[in-house]
Amino acid sequence: MxxxxxxxxxxxxxxxxxWVTLRHLFSHAVTLQYPTERWTMPERSRxxxxxxxxxxxGELNCTACMLCAKACPCAAIMIERHRGDDKKWKIDSFSVDxxxxxxxxxxxxxxxxxxxxxxxxxxxxxYDRPSLTYDIHRLQELGRDVDYTPRVKKAPAAxxxxxxATTEAALTPTPTAPKATTETPTxxxxxxxxx
Amino acid sequence: xxxxxxxxxxxxxxxxxxxHPSTHGVLRLLLRMDGEIIKNAEPHVGYLHRAIEKxxxxxxxxxCIPLLDRFxxxxxxxxxxxxxxxxxxxxxxxxxxxxxxxxxxxxxxxxIASHLIFLGTFSLDLGAITPFLYxxxxxxxxxxxxxxxxxxxxxxxxxxxxxxxxxxxxxFMPLARKFVDTFQARVDDYEALLTENPIFxxxxxxxxxxxxxxxxxxxxxxxxxxxxxxxWDLRRDDPYSIYDRFKFEIPTGTVGDVWDxxxxxxxxxxxxxxxxxxxxxxxxxxxxxxxxxxxxxxxxGEVYARIENSRGEMGCHIISDGSTKPYRLKxxxxxxxxxxxxxxxxxxxMIADLVAMFASLDVILPEVDR
Numbered sequence: 001m002x003x004x005x006x007x008x009x010x011x012x013x014x015x016x017x018x019w020v021t022l023r024h025l026f027s028h029a030v031t032l033q034y035p036t037e038r039w040t041m042p043e044r045s046r047x048x049x050x051x052x053x054x055x056x057x058g059e060l061n062c063t064a065c066m067l068c069a070k071a072c073p074c075a076a077i078m079i080e081r082h083r084g085d086d087k088k089w090k091i092d093s094f095s096v097d098x099x100x101x102x103x104x105x106x107x108x109x110x111x112x113x114x115x116x117x118x119x120x121x122x123x124x125x126x127y128d129r130p131s132l133t134y135d136i137h138r139l140q141e142l143g144r145d146v147d148y149t150p151r152v153k154k155a156p157a158a159x160x161x162x163x164x165a166t167t168e169a170a171l172t173p174t175p176t177a178p179k180a181t182t183e184t185p186t187x188x189x190x191x192x193x194x195x
Numbered sequence: 196x197x198x199x200x201x202x203x204x205x206x207x208x209x210x211x212x213x214x215h216p217s218t219h220g221v222l223r224l225l226l227r228m229d230g231e232i233i234k235n236a237e238p239h240v241g242y243l244h245r246a247i248e249k250x251x252x253x254x255x256x257x258x259c260i261p262l263l264d265r266f267x268x269x270x271x272x273x274x275x276x277x278x279x280x281x282x283x284x285x286x287x288x289x290x291x292x293x294x295x296x297x298x299x300x301x302x303x304x305x306x307i308a309s310h311l312i313f314l315g316t317f318s319l320d321l322g323a324i325t326p327f328l329y330x331x332x333x334x335x336x337x338x339x340x341x342x343x344x345x346x347x348x349x350x351x352x353x354x355x356x357x358x359x360x361x362x363x364x365x366x367f368m369p370l371a372r373k374f375v376d377t378f379q380a381r382v383d384d385y386e387a388l389l390t391e392n393p394i395f396x397x398x399x400x401x402x403x404x405x406x407x408x409x410x411x412x413x414x415x416x417x418x419x420x421x422x423x424x425x426x427w428d429l430r431r432d433d434p435y436s437i438y439d440r441f442k443f444e445i446p447t448g449t450v451g452d453v454w455d456x457x458x459x460x461x462x463x464x465x466x467x468x469x470x471x472x473x474x475x476x477x478x479x480x481x482x483x484x485x486x487x488x489x490x491x492x493x494x495x496g497e498v499y500a501r502i503e504n505s506r507g508e509m510g511c512h513i514i515s516d517g518s519t520k521p522y523r524l525k526x527x528x529x530x531x532x533x534x535x536x537x538x539x540x541x542x543x544x545m546i547a548d549l550v551a552m553f554a555s556l557d558v559i560l561p562e563v564d565r
Contacts, residue, residue: 006393013392020384021325042339044361046346073258104261104352109360118346 041120046103048121049077049096050143051136052114055150060140062115064089068107076101077116094136099129112151119146206234213242217320217550220560224537226546233549236541238534243564251524256282256356256491259521264350267528267562269312272298272305273504274526275354280435281500281511282356286493291482294358295437300371300474301341301353302436302502303467307378308337309505310460310467313557314385317457320554321398326388333381336374343367356491358484368475375472382464390458399454403540403552406451413539414532417507418459419556423451429503436502440477441470453555460557463505492519506530506557528562 032039041047052061064081080092107116121142126132134142211224218224221242227235247266251259263278264271276298283290290298315330338348344363345353353360389395405415407423420427428445430438446462448455495517501510507529514523533556541549 009391010393016387017325017392020387024329042343042346042364044344044346044364045342071258073254073261102261102350103347104350105346105360106257106261106352 041122043120045120045122046105046118048098048119048124048142049101049103049107049134049139050117050119050121050146051094051139052117052143052146052148053140060091060115060136061113062091062094063113064091064094065113067110067112068116071106071110073104073106074100074102077107091136094139095133096139097133098124099132114148114151117143117146117148119143204230211546211549213239217554218560219316219554219558222534222558222560222563224549226541226549228546231545233541233544233546236537236549238537240534240560240563243561245561245565247565248524248526251521253520255519256493256521259524260355261350261352263526264352265561266526266565267504267506267509267530267559268349269559270305270309270505271349271351272301272354273502273509275351276302276436277500277502277504277509277511278513278524279354279356280502281498281513282491282493284498284500285496285513285515286356286491288357288485288487290358290436290485292437292479293362293481294483294485296474296478297359297363297483298354299436299438299441300471300478301344301351301359303470303474304337304340304371306467306505307464307471308334310464311337313460313505313554314457314464317551317554317557318389318395320550321395323389323392323395326385329381329384329388333374333378336370340367340371340374343370355484357487358482360484362483371471371475375468375475378468379465382461382468386461390461396454398548398551399457399555400452401450402453402548403544403555404450404452405536405540409536409539410451413535415507415529415536416532417504417529418456418463419451419507419529419533419536421446422448422455422459424449429501429508433501435500441473443467443470453551456555456557490519492517501527504529506559506562507533526565528565530556530558530560530562533558534563 053059054061064079066079066081069075069077069079076097078093078095078097080094081089082092084090103118105118108118111117119142124132206227206229209226209228211226212218213221213223223239223242225237225239226233245265247262250262254262259278260275263274267274282288311330311334315327315334318324318326341351341353342348344367345351345361405419405423407425409415410420410423410425415423416427424447426445426447429435430443431445443466444462446459446466448459493515495515497512497514499510499512501508503509508527509529510525510527512523512525512527513521516522536556537549537553540552544552
């Protein structure tokens with residue numbers, strides 16, 4: 001039984017493998033010391049659901065039109081509403097169950113009033129399930145510091161009749177999320193690359 | 196009690212799985228063993244059955260897409276693509292050019308990510324731990340590209356009926372180009388670690404041979420079929436989307452053993468990288484979504500669309516009754532057919548070779564069980 005060839009090729013391949021690992025030994029460490037250091041999430045990142053408020057008045061943008069609740073594939077959004085004296089819908093309660101939410105972002109797309117949004121916030125673990133259901137106050141508080149550019153209403157042709165304009169706007173899907181954050185997102189992959 | 200006799204052996208049954216790490220999910224293999232040699236192997240599937248097809252019947256078309264992300268979660272983009280392709284064919288929707296290019300970029304990046312997962316876990320099953328870390332590192336770059344585009348790393352919900360949900364952000368192009376330019380050297384690294392390694396060759400060469408006839412009999416597709424020497428790729432042979440505009444080779448094996456399947460996938464990594472490069476170069480400007488009515492309501496009809504997934508042919512059969520929900524949705528995944536190859540190939544091989552053979556099939560269990 002000859003050992004020459006397998007041993008030689010074995011040693012050769014061992015050296016090749018060690019050379020590959022050796023080259024990576026002197027590259028940057030990519031470990032992130034999590035509780036002290038934090039990852040900057042991309043601005044489009046879909047995390048916890050929030051309700052957005054008007055920056056000046058501080059009131060919720062939500063008009064209780066129920067489009068987000070209808071768009072939700074897993075029925076995580078629960079809205080109760082009633083007709084007010086001025087014939088407009090008023091919200092009685094609005095809750096999002098984060099334990100069944102699948103963070104697909106369909107509610108954000110369905111909304112025409114910049115009222116609901118998915119934000120890059122991600123730390124919301126709890127010790128029990130009921131506290132994962134966020135009520136309207138919690139959702140509003142979470143959405144206070146979220147930057148967004150209010151949607152520009154379509155001026156031409158829509159002014160003819162206000163009702164058709166709103167329905168048209170309500171039915172037009174928005175392909176791009178009109179969100180703009182002031183902070184410049186860092187590229188996470190730059191850290192991930194070895195030098 | 197019988198006295199143990201010298202040389203007395205007995206066949207015994209052993210359960211491999213459902214929680215065995217090398218079954219890549221929850222597959223239970225009932226093995227009939229003669230010592231270390233497998234006499235018979237019987238896969239028991241269904242541990243991950245979630246009735247995705249049935250749930251889709253109660254969801255509108257846009258609502259189906261996030262659900263279908265969970266069907267084949269390693270290449271979610273392709274699941275979305277095949278569903279949207281079928282829906283677009285029923286409703287005769289023309290997808291804008293830019294959206295088609297974005298789809299191809301995402302699909303091929305996702306194919307690379309999927310093959311990297313294969314490469315990592317496959318080498319891990321064979322005892323090589325190092326390549327796994329490097330594969331996951333490159334996959335991480337792709338996940339970051341996806342996250343900045345559509346907001347999620349795994350369940351993208353990016354491809355929509357009639358286009359894609361969002362345009363790529365500004366920083367996507369330079370990062371994607373950087374990835375594409377450096378990736379060939381990375382694949383060289385993986386190959387240096389594995390391809391010619393004598394231990395790797397001993398574990399893979401002429402092990403778990405699935406020959407051409409067996410592949411054709413069992414409806415195998417994708418890299419498993421190509422490793423057996425059949426040059427069949429739906430991207431070229433039944434072009435969907437805009438794949439007829441790209442130049443790429445279809446790597447094939449000769450014998451159909453574990454090493455061939457590994458090699459086909461490694462060469463596909465390079466080919467997919469070239470497709471991404473071409474798509475990035477040719478990317479036109481324009482709309483990213485076709486003009487459609489807000490409520491997607493396809494006409495009455497029936498269609499079967501198929502695409503080349505990283506695991507083989509992925510098909511979607513939609514029957515529409517003219518409402519906003521599909522009347523019936525049927526999905527076809529390559530993994531289901533490949534799981535059936537196990538009883539055909541397993542008898543006579545060692546249990547360690549079964550692990551290598553099963554890993555090389557690159558089966559993903561949610562796709563088997565739906």
